[in-house]
Amino acid sequence: MDLLRFITCGSVDDGKSTLIGRLLYDSKSILADQLEAIERATKGRDDGTVDLALLTDGLRSEREQGITIDVAYRYFQTPKRKFIIVDAPGHIQYTRNMVTGASNCQLAIVLIDARQGVVEQTRRHSLIASLLGIPHIVVAVNKMDLVGHSQNVFSDICIQYAELARNLNVSQVTYIPISALNGDNVVDRSTTMPWYDGLTLLDHLETIEVDEVASADAGAAGRFPVQYVIRPQTSELHDYRGYAGKITSGLFRTGDSITVLPSGETSTIDAIEIAGQHLTEATAPQSVVLHLATDVDISRGDLLVRSDGLPLTSQTVEAMLCWMDTKELRVGSKYVLQVGTARTRCSVREIVHQLNVNTYEKIEGVESLALNDLARVVLRTAQPVSFDPYQQNRATGGAILIDETSNVTVGALMLVGEA
Incomplete structure (x- = not known):
């Protein structure tokens, strides 16, 4: 059974948490004790309904304010597929949480309040989903019950979003009219919108081809960021130097020629070890220990790659940046850049341009x-950095900026190439 990881996003109060609750409730994916807990929490409501949003809004402050603050993860499955749901906050203050939540998703559900249409956060979240390389978007026009289940309202929103999508790197957009509160077209087909003849939301999630939305790094060249150097020296049989880490993309076999970056040293793989067992090959996302045929100076932060598919290596890097700190970023500011396990100091050489989230200008x-500003920037690093363009390989194309004094992550980067 395959797995689909998707994110729900959109503006605050568009009904993301309620939609996820409805998916879990109507697909019978809620444990009995969870259902009893939210029934107790909403006991005494005038309309007698259960607040399904409480299934994802677990923080006390979220329940008090009625908004999602942190990214929430939920897991469920149907007879056809397993799912990981990422519930992103809609408030502009928590846009940075949406960036981290969406970074590994294969599909995005953008909720739009039928009464409000396309708003700023709709544009912002759609742009971020596009920049993060999520190829498929489902536009779920929610709260159709509050606009009389009007086909004209739905059609107008579809036209608005289609104009927006033309400026995005998205291969497919699917439009579905829903009412998360009442369950219309979420799991079960609505009887109140006979004019809609498409799939329900769950049907679409179950039938979309996972191969089409696979992560860009699935078939990429072999990449192995070194996390730890192992030197047991417990006996003659266990006196070796091994390099532990997780294969982030591609395939490695014994006998493969590998290059160590950024030094450029070369060697071959002598053995591949997992929990004391030796394998002839290993693929992403396995965690392994690689043994090399020759002694090479390798430490944490180095990148082992197959020599037949080298990444870019440069000290001047161009990237798309989502700024995540209340303190402004300025040209000339210095930070720590982390790509995989590698860290190096860097400075902001140039802000090439900023993106207007409303017009994409x-x-x-x-x-x-x-x-929460989005911009294209040029960084100058103290040491050479090895990476792939993000659109080709998320694993080695994603990076973060870290404040040197507070050690707080202040920026999320999608690396584009050499400047």
């Missing part, structure tokens, strides 16, 4: 960025 001449 490129604004040039910008000298600083504020919280």
